[in-house]
Amino acid sequence: MVADEALRGDAGTCIREQFTQQEQWSSLPLIVLTRRLAQASFEALDDDDLYGHVRLIERPVNRTLFVNAVKMALRERRQQYRIRDLLDERAEHVAQRDEFLATLGHELRNPLAAIMTCGEVLESLQLD
Secondary structure (H helix, E strand, O other): OEEHHHHOHHHHHHHHHHHHOOOOOOOOOEEEEEOOOOHHHHHHOOOHHHHOOEEEEEOOOOHHHHHHHHHHHHHHHHHHHHHHHHHHHHHHHHHHHHHHHHHHHHHHHHHHHHHHHHHHHHHHOOOO
C-alpha cells in the first residue's frame, strides 16, 4: 500500500525494482492511495503490466472501501501462495517420476543385456 506520491522519484524506482524481481507465480497486489481525481496516479502507473493487481483508492479514504480492498489483496496473495505450493508439488512429482524411470531403465538394462548376449550366442551356434 502506497500513496501515489511514492510512485515517483527514488521510492518509485525502488518499488518498481521490487515488482520486477518477483517470482513468475507472484503478482503482488498494490493499493495506491490517490488524491481526488489525481491524473498523476495514472501517469505514475505508466507500466501497469509491471505492477499487476493495482487498486486505486481516492483520498480521503472510505473506510469500508479500504478494508475491502485490503481483504481482497490478502485473499489474492493467499491464492498465489497456494498456486506456488501446487507448482512446487508438481515439480517434485515430476522429479520423482524421472528418478523412477531412470532407475527402471537401469534395472531393466542389466538383465536385458545378459538375455541379448545369450540370444546372440544361440544365434551364432549351428544347431540341428
